[in-house]
Amino acid sequence: MIDYSKVLSSTVSEMKPSGIRKFFDLLQGRDDVVGLTVGQPDFVTPWHIREAGIDSLKDGKTYYTSNAGLEELRVEIANYLERRFSLKYDGASEVIVTVGGSEAIDLAVRACVEPGDEVIIPTPCFVCYEPCVRLAGGTPVILETKAKNNFKVDPEELRALITPKTKMLVLAYPNNPTGAIMTKEELEEIAEVIRDTNIVVLSDEIYSELTYGRKHTSFASIEGMHERTIVASGFSKSYAMTGWRMGYIAAPKILAKQMLKLHQYVIMCAPTTSQFAALEAVKNGDSDIEMMKEEYDRRRKYLLKRFAKMGIECFEPEGAFYAFPNIGKFGLSSEEFCERLLNEYKCAIVPGNAFGETGEGFARISYAYSIKHIDQALDRIEEFVKTI
Ligand SMILES: Cc1ncc(COP(=O)(O)O)c(C=O)c1O
Structure with a gap:
């Protein structure tokens, strides 16, 4: 039998799969989950x-x-x-x-x-x-x-x-x-x-x-x-x-x-x-960019307002379509926070440490989703943080 450990490059074998992927895999086949995980526009190409x-x-x-x-x-x-x-x-x-x-x-x-x-x-x-x-x-x-x-x-x-x-x-x-x-x-x-x-x-x-x-x-x-x-x-x-x-x-x-x-x-x-x-x-x-950007900005402002209301500290993002709230005060690691949010409240966000150890204590929230979708997810986050 072939010994695959002798075949594969050790650099590749030792490479960890992306932490974002790991979280996506947990979502597979779960229609009950509202996610703010994906880093891609929710618009269709113009x-x-x-x-x-x-x-x-x-x-x-x-x-x-x-x-x-x-x-x-x-x-x-x-x-x-x-x-x-x-x-x-x-x-x-x-x-x-x-x-x-x-x-x-x-x-x-x-x-x-x-x-x-x-x-x-x-x-x-x-x-x-x-x-x-x-x-x-x-x-x-x-x-x-x-x-x-x-x-x-x-x-x-x-x-x-x-x-x-x-x-x-x-x-x-x-x-x-x-x-x-x-x-x-x-x-x-x-x-x-x-x-x-x-x-x-x-x-x-x-x-x-x-x-x-x-x-x-x-x-x-x-x-x-x-x-x-x-x-x-x-x-x-x-x-x-x-x-x-x-x-x-x-x-x-x-x-x-x-x-x-x-x-x-x-x-x-x-x-x-x-x-x-x-x-x-x-x-x-150029005008398509303007249209989409205006919409992201509307969502960004909405998200920040809701975090402020929940008492979650969130650095004001000035670009891209992500927010990176500080969840450190809840006393859970980023992964624990996100896994419990997913399992108990059916809401998916990405643990900050998927982007490097410095991201520990934070979570990434994509706002490339409709306001209705964002609202639903934030309701679940709000309910969850009340319990911890
Ligand atoms: C910072 C950054 N660079 C590069 C990419 C790669 O994007 P693509 O290969 O779709 O152009 C991404 C995708 O999420 C990204 O967030």
């Missing part, structure tokens, strides 16, 4: 975008595109980045269309990180950075952001973690799971810390369109940072296009060229139908 995908199929556009993606799409992504975030990229050579922001992150890490390299990852954060770094043989170095700093990266704490082995810094604002953002001034302080180093920044800006009150500042737009920033972004969150799997990298030519080789060998090209839909989104989707 019709004109879907239609562009359908039309491309009707027209028989079922071929591979160039490895980097349709040139027209790359040029439009570059136009969009300039229009929305004052970034300057050459669509022909500095943009790669990827399979979601997920692939963009993986490309950035694998193109830069070698065994022995350290990558500074501020947590709580989205779940994929650490495993991607480990797969590349790198060492994740955790920078714990704190509620008292509104979950932003503190420049002095960053400075203290930098060693001669530091290769990359991950910045992921607006943030999943906290909803924190970093302002231009705060990003400038980060830039000062790394300006004289060779540290490259992976800036995951997938929630860049979803900010409430303050416009997103891209790290690549901070003076002198363009040359060392790889922007990873995508269509999933801003255009409600999760299932189309469309993302992109924008980076200086010399970096993009190397990432393109990885993409070429592993993916060939992102799905063609999705690329045609994305082209329509990026050209004509």
Whole structure:
């Protein structure tokens, strides 16, 4: 009999499945549960975008595109980045269309990180950075952001973690799971810390369109940072296009060229139908973003009001579509809190420690759901916390 322990990569075998997944698995087949767990828009992709995908199929556009993606799409992504975030990229050579922001992150890490390299990852954060770094043989170095700093990266704490082995810094604002953002001034302080180093920044800006009150500042737009920033972004969150799997990298030519080789060998090209839909989104989707953002903002305000009423402390999220309330005062671990809420009150939220140990004492609540749904879930949370 084959000995699978000899077959499998030890790096992969030792990798823990995502803590978000673990919670989703508990929900399988439970129709009685009201969940606020999912990090995806509850909107359907706007019709004109879907239609562009359908039309491309009707027209028989079922071929591979160039490895980097349709040139027209790359040029439009570059136009969009300039229009929305004052970034300057050459669509022909500095943009790669990827399979979601997920692939963009993986490309950035694998193109830069070698065994022995350290990558500074501020947590709580989205779940994929650490495993991607480990797969590349790198060492994740955790920078714990704190509620008292509104979950932003503190420049002095960053400075203290930098060693001669530091290769990359991950910045992921607006943030999943906290909803924190970093302002231009705060990003400038980060830039000062790394300006004289060779540290490259992976800036995951997938929630860049979803900010409430303050416009997103891209790290690549901070003076002198363009040359060392790889922007990873995508269509999933801003255009409600999760299932189309469309993302992109924008980076200086010399970096993009190397990432393109990885993409070429592993993916060939992102799905063609999705690329045609994305082209329509990026050209004509600004008003869709506005409409969805207004609705998220309404839900965000509602959620905060209800938490205040319940006496649950909740940091005010300024971006993405998550709230990260502090549940520490109830004396249960995040997992215990969420499991009891699920089992006793049939309401699902994600334990904060699924996003790193710093998330302990918190829970992530997605407000990418209708107000009616949110209301129902919050009623259950309210009932539950009365009992503990
Ligand atoms: C911070 C962050 N980055 C990247 C992604 C990946 O998104 P996708 O691969 O759908 O573009 C997600 C998805 O939840 C996310 O929250």
